[in-house]
Amino acid sequence: MTRKNDSRQTIDKITEVAARLFAEKGYEQTTIQDIVNDLGMSKGAIFHHFDSKEEIVEAVIGRRRDKLIAAAEAVAGDMSVPVYERLVRTAMALHVSDDDGLQMTEHLHKPQNALMHMKIERMLFDDATPVMAKIVREGIEQGLFDTPCPEEVIGMILTYSNSAFDAEHTAGLTADELSRKAHNFIWTMERLLGAETGSLGGMIQLFDGLAGAASEQGDNE
Amino acid sequence: MTRKNDSRQTIDKITEVAARLFAEKGYEQTTIQDIVNDLGMSKGAIFHHFDSKEEIVEAVIGRRRDKLIAAAEAVAGDMSVPVYERLVRTAMALHVSDDDGLQMTEHLHKPQNALMHMKIERMLFDDATPVMAKIVREGIEQGLFDTPCPEEVIGMILTYSNSAFDAEHTAGLTADELSRKAHNFIWTMERLLGAETGSLGGMIQLFDGLAGAASEQGDNE
DNA sequence: AATATAACATACCGCCGGTCGGTTGTCAAC
DNA sequence: GTTGACAACCGACCGGCGGTATGTTATATT
Numbered sequence: 144m145t146r147k148n149d150s151r152q153t154i155d156k157i158t159e160v161a162a163r164l165f166a167e168k169g170y171e172q173t174t175i176q177d178i179v180n181d182l183g184m185s186k187g188a189i190f191h192h193f194d195s196k197e198e199i200v201e202a203v204i205g206r207r208r209d210k211l212i213a214a215a216e217a218v219a220g221d222m223s224v225p226v227y228e229r230l231v232r233t234a235m236a237l238h239v240s241d242d243d244g245l246q247m248t249e250h251l252h253k254p255q256n257a258l259m260h261m262k263i264e265r266m267l268f269d270d271a272t273p274v275m276a277k278i279v280r281e282g283i284e285q286g287l288f289d290t291p292c293p294e295e296v297i298g299m300i301l302t303y304s305n306s307a308f309d310a311e312h313t314a315g316l317t318a319d320e321l322s323r324k325a326h327n328f329i330w331t332m333e334r335l336l337g338a339e340t341g342s343l344g345g346m347i348q349l350f351d352g353l354a355g356a357a358s359e360q361g362d363n364e
Numbered sequence: 365m366t367r368k369n370d371s372r373q374t375i376d377k378i379t380e381v382a383a384r385l386f387a388e389k390g391y392e393q394t395t396i397q398d399i400v401n402d403l404g405m406s407k408g409a410i411f412h413h414f415d416s417k418e419e420i421v422e423a424v425i426g427r428r429r430d431k432l433i434a435a436a437e438a439v440a441g442d443m444s445v446p447v448y449e450r451l452v453r454t455a456m457a458l459h460v461s462d463d464d465g466l467q468m469t470e471h472l473h474k475p476q477n478a479l480m481h482m483k484i485e486r487m488l489f490d491d492a493t494p495v496m497a498k499i500v501r502e503g504i505e506q507g508l509f510d511t512p513c514p515e516e517v518i519g520m521i522l523t524y525s526n527s528a529f530d531a532e533h534t535a536g537l538t539a540d541e542l543s544r545k546a547h548n549f550i551w552t553m554e555r556l557l558g559a560e561t562g563s564l565g566g567m568i569q570l571f572d573g574l575a576g577a578a579s580e581q582g583d584n585e
Numbered sequence: 586a587a588t589a590t591a592a593c594a595t596a597c598c599g600c601c602g603g604t605c606g607g608t609t610g611t612c613a614a615c
Numbered sequence: 616g617t618t619g620a621c622a623a624c625c626g627a628c629c630g631g632c633g634g635t636a637t638g639t640t641a642t643a644t645t
Binding site for chain 2: 623
């Protein structure tokens with residue numbers, strides 16, 4: 144194989160541009176031609192490296208998964224941080240890791256991005272659950288948590304937070320309602336984990352960030 | 365306006381055919397031409413009654429929502445049935461109500477149907493939560509349940525069961541693993557609701573049906 | 586220097602969602 | 616009962632999409 148490095152770099156470049164455009168306009172709304180224009184390359188070049196448009200989005204999501212999981216594992220593995228805080232920080236690392244990841248998260252729940260949303264949700268569910276379940280097991284050993292099924296508990300927490308706190312569901316809520324919902328969610332988490340009431344209070348900061356991002360998004364449009 | 369009844373009937377007919385085809389092949393894979401062929405009508409006729417393909421899927425899902433919610437409300441409102449069993453039956457009514465609804469549910473989690481999946485999930489979350497939360501409130505009054513936030517609890521249960529027990533996640537599991545997962549889920553539900561351990565044991569039949577449907581689906585392909 | 590082949594370019598294809606002008610059938614007015 | 620208006624319906628057509636076929640160019644191998 145000749146010029147293997149060129150191939151790698153090109154694939155990376157295509158993936159980067161596609162990731163940005165998908166994040167900006169959504170998957171369906173982004174055409175191959177859009178990528179071509181932005182890339183300064185030909186359509187043939189793209190389809191030389193990828194067999195289909197869906198394969199491109201697969202690469203984009205795979206790359207995002209790797210980043211998110213790596214960030215989450217880094218946080219989750221830092222044993223110097225207490226379990227409570229570590230769980231919160233790991234969850235935060237999963238939801239917003241980098242700059243353009245944030246933008247993608249903003250647009251993710253729009254109906255146009257259903258496919259990306261589904262793929263990322265599944266990826267989070269499958270890959271992030273073990274990372275967080277491990278922390279829960281630690282918590283159980285330390286007597287902080289008590290549950291016979293950490294995976295299911297974490298799965299519930301991840302899927303619910305992903306559905307209930309997306310842009311469309313939080314849009315119509317007042318700050319008070321959102322805050323109440325967040326507190327209820329945390330209370331529910333504590334019961335799920337078998338933790339003491341109030342022990343996960345630090346998690347509220349997760350939703351402060353969310354509310355801030357939501358209002359900023361509103362300002363832009 | 366002339367022939368208003370004709371319009372209604374035609375719209376119904378288009379919606380029915382579209383629902384069947386979407387269920388069989390998925391939304392993206394079904395072309396307007398497919399609907400035309402199956403319908404024995406012209407493309408122009410369809411776009412006379414609907415402005416876009418997405419408006420058709422909206423009608424299909426709206427109709428499905430009405431059926432599901434009506435069925436769920438009928439079950440939920442039958443006060444002669446004890447709360448435990450009523451909760452279980454209502455949940456069942458939401459997941460498989462009618463014949464072609466079952467087929468739709470089977471294909472719903474395939475990547476091609478992301479949009480329909482997302483719309484139905486949101487519809488379930490928004491419209492079914494109040495129906496089930498009402499039963500939970502009854503249970504609280506009767507001293508069977510104990511939670512300060514029935515909506516959040518039900519929301520968690522609905523979203524998790526929708527994600528965790530879909531075709532793709534249950535496909536790779538053995539019957540034992542699936543059973544273990546189902547029992548863990550029920551245990552988790554009991555804790556969420558503040559119910560006694562074992563009180564929701566009847567819910568296990570929900571997953572028997574699911575496992576049966578999954579294996580039947582496997583036989584067909 | 587010749588060859589093979591990866592990397593890229595360009596013209597093109599089939600098909601899709603959606604449009605447009607026209608025809609038909611029905612109801613209301615007179 | 617003729618006429619006008621308008622909803623219902625038809626089917627040829629369109630722009631643009633994802634994807635392909637057929638190159639051309641550049642580089643590593645021999």
